[in-house]
Amino acid sequence: MSILIKNSKIVTQNEERKILEGDLYIEDDLIVEIGKVNVEAEFVLKNKIIMPGLINTHTHLPMTLMRGYGDDLPLEEWLTTKIWPIERKLNEKMIKAGTRLAFIEMISTGTTCCADMYFFEDTIAEVALEMGMRCFAGFSIIDFDTPEMKSEMLLPECEKFIKKWKKNEMVKPVVAPHSTYSCSPETLQKSSELAKRYDVLLHTHCSETRNEVYTVLKKYKSRPLEQLKKNGMLTEKTILAHCGWITKGEVMEIAKSGACVSHNPVSNMKLATGGYTPLPELFNAGAVVTLGTDGAASNNKLDMFETMKFAALIHKHHRWDASIVNAQQTLDMATVNAGKFFGVNASIEEGKKADVICLEIEPNLIPIHNIVSHIVYSASGFNVSDVIINGKMIMRGREFIYVDKNKIMEEAEKAKEELLSK
Ligand SMILES: [Zn+2]
Numbered sequence: 001m002s003i004l005i006k007n008s009k010i011v012t013q014n015e016e017r018k019i020l021e022g023d024l025y026i027e028d029d030l031i032v033e034i035g036k037v038n039v040e041a042e043f044v045l046k047n048k049i050i051m052p053g054l055i056n057t058h059t060h061l062p063m064t065l066m067r068g069y070g071d072d073l074p075l076e077e078w079l080t081t082k083i084w085p086i087e088r089k090l091n092e093k094m095i096k097a098g099t100r101l102a103f104i105e106m107i108s109t110g111t112t113c114c115a116d117m118y119f120f121e122d123t124i125a126e127v128a129l130e131m132g133m134r135c136f137a138g139f140s141i142i143d144f145d146t147p148e149m150k151s152e153m154l155l156p157e158c159e160k161f162i163k164k165w166k167k168n169e170m171v172k173p174v175v176a177p178h179s180t181y182s183c184s185p186e187t188l189q190k191s192s193e194l195a196k197r198y199d200v201l202l203h204t205h206c207s208e209t210r211n212e213v214y215t216v217l218k219k220y221k222s223r224p225l226e227q228l229k230k231n232g233m234l235t236e237k238t239i240l241a242h243c244g245w246i247t248k249g250e251v252m253e254i255a256k257s258g259a260c261v262s263h264n265p266v267s268n269m270k271l272a273t274g275g276y277t278p279l280p281e282l283f284n285a286g287a288v289v290t291l292g293t294d295g296a297a298s299n300n301k302l303d304m305f306e307t308m309k310f311a312a313l314i315h316k317h318h319r320w321d322a323s324i325v326n327a328q329q330t331l332d333m334a335t336v337n338a339g340k341f342f343g344v345n346a347s348i349e350e351g352k353k354a355d356v357i358c359l360e361i362e363p364n365l366i367p368i369h370n371i372v373s374h375i376v377y378s379a380s381g382f383n384v385s386d387v388i389i390n391g392k393m394i395m396r397g398r399e400f401i402y403v404d405k406n407k408i409m410e411e412a413e414k415a416k417e418e419l420l421s422k
Contacts, residue, residue: 017328022036026356049361057290060118062094065098091147093415095118100127100412104403105302110305128170136201166198189231208275235258246277252285262292265291266299266310267294290333355390358386
């Protein structure tokens with residue numbers, strides 16, 4: 001496939017964070033040329049803002065089926081009376097419907113790569129492949145039975161899952177022990193050993209709420225991060241979702257370990273978790289900081305443009321300092337910081353993999369003083385007009401090329417009916 005995007009503004013996110021004007025040419029899976037390009041191409045676009053695709057580092061894809069189900073409840077009540085009872089009824093067909101819905105929402109709002117964590121992860125991985133999404137598929141490990149299998153089957157099945165997906169280019173297997181409050185030390189250790197044995201990433205929740213910190217402290221005499229560290233889970237290959245209730249000492253521990261923090265401001269605010277992931281301190285310590293939406297049940301969107309804006313605003317407001325977490329740092333979290341951690345290209349440079357999105361220049365992006373500012377503070381996912389993943393045009397002019405968006409929406413609506421009727 002060949003794609004030529006003419007006469008555009010290019011937010012490269014290269015080392016110097018250069019913004020260029022000109023054309024971009026993509027052939028097969030690579031960005032071949034940037035500048036003045038005169039070639040024939042299968043797809044020709046023009047007058048866009050071109051930028052790297054966004055990377056969502058923490059989500060639970062099929063939870064789109066629970067979007068808007070049980071809003072405005074305290075977190076514990078939300079989980080115990082709404083989410084957990086309905087999750088028990090999930091089956092493979094519903095997982096497919098929810099995951100497809102998540103992917104069309106993500107792609108149409110500019111996300112080209114995500115890190116998921118859920119049950120039926122093999123089904124989720126198959127859907128990612130079918131939709132052309134880059135996905136770090138986290139096989140959930142937890143100390144109770146899941147809707148898919150008995151608890152004792154999780155680790156052996158996860159190993160099979162790793163073997164099946166290890167060599168895939170677009171979908172990478174991840175070991176995802178849920179958290180320190182839902183996994184015993186033994187489960188955490190076995191998970192970390194498994195990840196180490198196959199050299200794959202780990203993904204877990206860490207210090208999302210104050211209650212979690214107190215519960216884990218009471219039970220194990222360690223705060224969640226310490227508990228992870230003691231059980232081999234604090235590594236340069238670990239994604240730590242949330243980190244809303246961490247201390248300054250823990251900031252240093254995280255930075256030292258090379259683990260990746262996934263900051264999920266919208267979900268945290270909606271569930272009123274109260275903690276503020278200490279971004280300025282994490283930045284100063286040199287930690288890897290990235291952004292996630294969390295599942296659509298607690299966000300309720302998977303729009304990374306919205307998440308970028310909240311990520312910048314929440315900390316300015318909290319610290320009474322408009323200069324912290326600036327637009328460039330925010331865009332970096334959603335692109336290059338995550339890209340570097342995952343080993344996925346998140347810049348627009350010749351010779352690199354083409355995970356590229358185009359924004360339509362609508363009134364909300366005019367006049368152009370500063371494009372990076374517009375991307376973070378003014379744009380929304382609905383400015384995204386075209387999405388290219390691994391050099392493949394997945395969405396053009398907001399139309400999906402390979403999948404039937406209306407059918408996916410209908411199937412998701414049907415899956416919701418089935419979930420509620422059981
Ligand atoms: Zn989560």
